Amino acid sequence: MATFEFNGKHFYIDGRLKRQLDDKVITDLEKRDKDAVFIVEGKERSGKSKFADILAAYIASKTGTEYNLSNVCMSPLEFRNKIMSAKKKQTVIYDEAHRGMASSRALSEINNILKDL
Numbered sequence: 001m002a003t004f005e006f007n008g009k010h011f012y013i014d015g016r017l018k019r020q021l022d023d024k025v026i027t028d029l030e031k032r033d034k035d036a037v038f039i040v041e042g043k044e045r046s047g048k049s050k051f052a053d054i055l056a057a058y059i060a061s062k063t064g065t066e067y068n069l070s071n072v073c074m075s076p077l078e079f080r081n082k083i084m085s086a087k088k089k090q091t092v093i094y095d096e097a098h099r100g101m102a103s104s105r106a107l108s109e110i111n112n113i114l115k116d117l
Helices: 015-031 048-063 076-085 097-101 102-114
Strands: 001-007 009-013
Touching: 001 015, 001 048, 009 015, 009 048, 015 048
Parallel strands: none
Antiparallel strands: 001 009
């Protein structure tokens, strides 16, 4: 287990996950100008949102970017707009994405929005 500080608060993160983020993701963001996408999947009420929040806070702490609740989106259109206006290395979370992507009609709409990114 490892800890990190972000916005004056201390957080815990799995040591192995921290090493993998440092070795691959942070390096890609900082030195290779790449993007990173994470999909967090699990049962209802299993802590997916909190896990994504800690991942985003850790990445923001390492890259020196801003992260707060305004970086969390609840709809496909909001997610697209936030991604398109995000600064380099900024973290954005699409929370409860399943609700926005559950129907076949929504899937087509989501696919079109995400293809435009």
